[in-house]
Structures are given as structure tokens and as C-alpha cells.
Amino acid sequence: MTGAGKSTEAKKLVGKGAIHSTDDVIEAGGDYNEFFAKMIASGDFSDLGRVHSTNKKNAIASITSGVSPVIIDNTNIKQNEPKEIVVAALKLGLADNNIKFVDIGAAGLEAEELAKRNSHGVPLEKIEQMIASHTGQGAMTLKSVLDAKDMYKPSKIAMVVLDKTSVDKLIKAVRHFAPAEWKTFAHHMTINFGKGLTGDVKDDLGKTVSLRAVAVGKSDMAMAVRIEGYYSDNKIPHITVAVNVDGGGKPVMSNKITDWRDLPSYINLNGVVTEEKLG
Numbered sequence: 001m002t003g004a005g006k007s008t009e010a011k012k013l014v015g016k017g018a019i020h021s022t023d024d025v026i027e028a029g030g031d032y033n034e035f036f037a038k039m040i041a042s043g044d045f046s047d048l049g050r051v052h053s054t055n056k057k058n059a060i061a062s063i064t065s066g067v068s069p070v071i072i073d074n075t076n077i078k079q080n081e082p083k084e085i086v087v088a089a090l091k092l093g094l095a096d097n098n099i100k101f102v103d104i105g106a107a108g109l110e111a112e113e114l115a116k117r118n119s120h121g122v123p124l125e126k127i128e129q130m131i132a133s134h135t136g137q138g139a140m141t142l143k144s145v146l147d148a149k150d151m152y153k154p155s156k157i158a159m160v161v162l163d164k165t166s167v168d169k170l171i172k173a174v175r176h177f178a179p180a181e182w183k184t185f186a187h188h189m190t191i192n193f194g195k196g197l198t199g200d201v202k203d204d205l206g207k208t209v210s211l212r213a214v215a216v217g218k219s220d221m222a223m224a225v226r227i228e229g230y231y232s233d234n235k236i237p238h239i240t241v242a243v244n245v246d247g248g249g250k251p252v253m254s255n256k257i258t259d260w261r262d263l264p265s266y267i268n269l270n271g272v273v274t275e276e277k278l279g
Contacts, residue, residue: 009102010073017069020059024073025051056085057194063092064193064252079140080148087146091157093243093250101140156196159188160209160230160271162239170225170241173267174216178223178242185240185251188271192233196275201231204273213239213267217257221249225267226260236260239269 010019026035029051039047055074062070076082082101089099162170170186189211191197197205213225217238224238231237240254 007073010071013102014069014071017071018059018062018067019071019073020055020062021073022052022055025055025058052084053194056088059085060088060092060193063089063094064255066253066256076140078148079144080150082140083145083148083150086142092252096142099142101145103140156275156277157193158191158195158197158201158273158275160191160211161188161274162186162269162271163208166211166269166271170213170239170267170269174213174223174225174241174263177216177218179244181246182223182242182249183245184242186242187239188274189227189230189232189237189239190234191231191273197273201273205275207273208270209273211239211269211271213263213269215260215262217254217260219253219257219259220244221247222251222254222257224254224257225263227269 007021010021023032026032029035035047052074055072059070059072072082072085074081086099090096167186171184175184175186191201209230211227211229214228215226217224217226217236221244222240223242224240227237227239234255236255236257238254238257240251243249243251243253
């Protein structure tokens with residue numbers, strides 16, 4: 001709740017992790033109060049969705065780079081408010097028990113005291129409405145959040161999904177570089193995470209495109225092949241082939257691979273340009 005000390009609690013929990021707050025995104029772009037006053041005056045609240053989306057993308061960047069913990073310091077009054085980032089985290093491979101909700105509530109304070117303490121000048125009437133709304137929501141759990149109605153337009157992941165022949169060819173050629181007990185993936189190359197198809201590749205949806213695997217990389221947690229032949233936002237375009245799931249590995253950890261070795265010959269692959277909603 002605004003003024004209840006959620007940001008203070010976040011700083012206690014963060015350790016060597018990262019805190020991502022929509023309020024910080026707003027303040028980085030200008031005056032906080034002016035931001036909300038402009039939306040209220042115009043009746044257009046699309047900018048709020050935009051800054052929430054920016055905060056979510058920043059959080060995803062931290063998750064994919066292996067930062068832990070990643071704390072979302074937002075005033076989540078209703079069950080659906082954290083849903084988008086929770087769904088994105090699960091799709092990135094985070095285990096259910098690694099997603100936790102810390103409910104500060106009103107910290108035992110009355111609305112009048114919260115109105116005095118909050119740093120953004122949220123009026124008493126609004127805080128009273130927030131308390132009433134939050135009280136009727138019940139405890140936040142992973143299930144209750146995932147079952148809640150979507151609040152924002154879902155983000156999208158754009159990728160090249162390998163056809164079966166290419167999957168089989170890739171597994172046969174490089175799967176032996178990782179231990180047999182690692183979980184096999186070999187499913188797709190990410191084009192981008194969050195935006196969907198844009199720019200020059202927007203018209204490629206549904207088309208079959210050619211890729212070539214040119215190197216294999218491995219860490220303690222993931223094994224992948226480096227890809228050439230089609231655009232990707234990733235610094236190193238790649239396809240995750242196998243992951244040390246039992247050891248705590250996740251597919252996103254292939255982004256952290258630094259040990260790459262060229263293959264003796266290219267592996268030619270085909271896949272379909274695909275776009276899916278993250279939620």
C-alpha cells in the first residue's frame with residue numbers, strides 16, 4: 001500500500017539482486033505528479049500501461065541475465081496486477097516456488113497516516129479506495145494471480161520454431177555435447193522477447209526461413225548452438241539444445257554461455273517464423 005513501507009521492505013530483501021519499480025520508470029521520465037495529472041485531465045491512461053510494460057521488460061532483462069532475486073516493487077492492489085510479469089517469469093523457466101508475494105498491506109496504519117507518509121502525494125480519498133479494494137481481494141498466491149483476468153494487453157515472443165526434421169538433425173549432431181540426463185529442448189530461436197514481430201521481419205509471420213548452426217556453447221547449466229542466417233535481438237542468436245534442469249538450470253541461462261566453439265561444418269536448419277502471446 002502507498003506509504004506502508006513496501007520500498008523499504010524491498011531494499012531489505014534485495015541483497016545482490018535488483019529492484020524494478022514502475023514509479024522509478026515514471027520519475028525517470030519527468031515529474032511523477034504531473035504524469036498522473038495529465039492522464040486524469042485527458043482521460044487517456046495508455047501511458048500507465050506503457051510504463052508498466054517498460055518496468056516489466058527491465059525486470060525480464062534482469063531475470064534473463066541471471067540476477068537473483070528480482071523484486072517488483074509495485075503497489076499491486078488486485079490479483080491481476082502482477083499477472084503479466086508472473087506469466088513472463090514462468091515462461092522464462094522460473095520454478096513456481098521461486099515466485100513469492102510479499103504483502104505489506106497497510107502495515108497496520110490508518111488511511112490518514114498513509115496519506116501523510118506517501119512520497120507521491122496520493123490523496124486520502126484514493127488511499128481509502130485502495131485499502132477497500134485490497135481488503136476484498138484475499139491473499140495473493142500463484143494460483144490466484146494466474147486465474148485472475150488479464151489486466152494489460154499481453155506481450156509477445158517472436159521466434160523461429162524448428163520443423164521436426166531440423167529438430168532431429170540438430171539433436172543428432174550436437175546433443176552429445178551435454179550430459180544425457182540434461183533435459184532436451186531444441187525447439188526455437190528467439191527473435192525478440194516482449195515486442196513480437198516488428199520492422200523488416202513483421203511480414204515474415206508464418207514463413208519458413210533458413211538458419212545455420214555455426215558453433216556450440218556450453219556452461220554448467222545449459223548447452224546451445226549459435227545461429228546465423230536470420231535476425232534476432234539476442235546478442236548471440238542461439239537455440240537452446242539442453243538444460244541442466246535437475247541442477248537448477250533454466251533455458252534462459254543459455255544467454256549467459258561464454259564458451260563457444262565453432263562446429264567443423266554448418267548445420268542447416270529450417271523453421272517457421274512464429275509469434276505467441278506471453279499470457
